[in-house]
Amino acid sequence: MTQTSDPPRPVIYHIPVCPFSQRVEILLALKGLRDSVTFKVMDITVPRPDWLLAKTGGVTALPVLEDESGRVLRESLVILRYIEERFPEPAVARADPYERALERLMITREGPFGMAGYRYVMNRDRSASDGLHTALLDHYGWLDSFLRAHNPDGIWLFDRFGLPEVVYTPLMMRFWFLEHYEGFTLPSDPAFARVARWRDACLAHPHAQQVTREEIVKLYYDYAVGAGNGALPEGRQRSSFAFTPHWRDRPLPPSDKYDRIATDAELGLIAP
Ligand SMILES: N[C@@H](CCC(=O)N[C@@H](CS)C(=O)NCC(=O)O)C(=O)O
Missing domain, CATH: 1.20.1050.10 (Glutathione S-transferase Yfyf (Class Pi); Chain A, domain 2)
Incomplete structure (x- = not known):
């Protein structure tokens, strides 16, 4: 009996909730191609692995697309154009x-x-x-x-x-x-x-509709107190971008970002 394996597909390394990755997801959805690409999730709260940095020449920003032969592309606008040209139907960009x-x-x-x-x-x-x-x-x-x-x-x-x-x-x-x-x-x-x-x-x-308002407000709490890209705000052990506990199980963060930084427990990132 011969075994069939799925043909290789482009891979996109991405950070969940990243707006630049969502662009690619939207374009693929408009083209009905969401399942023609494999999405691999990276954790923004830990350093990028060496094997990924080897592919990008040391660049840490995602998304990164790797085609079936291992060639790598970065920058969401570049990846959008590549997808548009490689999968031209249905066209999303204008023809004129x-x-x-x-x-x-x-x-x-x-x-x-x-x-x-x-x-x-x-x-x-x-x-x-x-x-x-x-x-x-x-x-x-x-x-x-x-x-x-x-x-x-x-x-x-x-x-x-x-x-x-x-x-x-x-x-x-x-x-x-x-x-x-x-x-x-x-x-x-x-x-x-x-x-x-x-x-x-x-x-x-x-x-x-890949993300919700609730998800964004919860995950981006650390940005609101000045800590971007998975960095930890002062006094905290866990990033608001942590995968666990799931954001759905956490309370809505306080909005008083100028006065104080909420604790891990207050954000539902650890048991109180
Ligand atoms: N200009 C880039 C921006 C990509 C970017 O800033 N991605 C963020 C996630 S939303 C990132 O990877 N941040 C972590 C890092 O730069 O190490 C693009 O359009 O793809």
């Missing part, structure tokens, strides 16, 4: 060169947009918070103008959830942490009405 250029133009702001939200959540200096609030609103304002200029009455940049939506949705979902830890919401002001419509539709899209 001008529309493609507009997508790229909108995507050029994703880095500064993400940084603005992360800087804001990680800040613990009350005197800096107004400036960080304004900086994030400026980005939303830019997105509003861009969407209004190119599709004033629609929802998406074009006629459906496309590549810019794949790129921005995971970041806007992470910014749920700003609602909890900073009380940040988009002002109900005509200057933000277009981007608010887009954001609401992005957050509700059926292929973008």
Whole structure:
């Protein structure tokens, strides 16, 4: 009897709840290809293993894609393009060169947009918070103008959830942490009405439901007290990104991030 084994598939090494990995998951879901790629979960709270660093040339940031012949790609935007080109049907990026250029133009702001939200959540200096609030609103304002200029009455940049939506949705979902830890919401002001419509539709899209608000608020507690990328805040033994206890079994963290750092027990990371 001959034994059949599954054909090799690309592997994506990723950190659960990472927005950059979620981009890849959303694109694969839009293409109906979620099961054509193997996802391997890495723990952000411990150093990356040597075998992984050997593949990336020492770079620790994930996601990393390894194709069937062992070739490695990094950077979520690069991986998105690779998937789009390697599995072209159904197309998610635009076909028309001008529309493609507009997508790229909108995507050029994703880095500064993400940084603005992360800087804001990680800040613990009350005197800096107004400036960080304004900086994030400026980005939303830019997105509003861009969407209004190119599709004033629609929802998406074009006629459906496309590549810019794949790129921005995971970041806007992470910014749920700003609602909890900073009380940040988009002002109900005509200057933000277009981007608010887009954001609401992005957050509700059926292929973008890999994470929940509760999960983000709980896992990103340590960011809210200034400790990013799995680092431990002062006085703590366990990271809020720890796999156990499961986030569902932990209480919602306190939102008073400026005044104190919650204990492991208070966060449900160890028995009280
Ligand atoms: N520009 C990168 C950013 C990737 C990134 O920052 N990933 C985070 C997880 S959300 C990470 O791996 N952090 C740990 C580290 O850099 O060692 C991309 O788009 O892929």
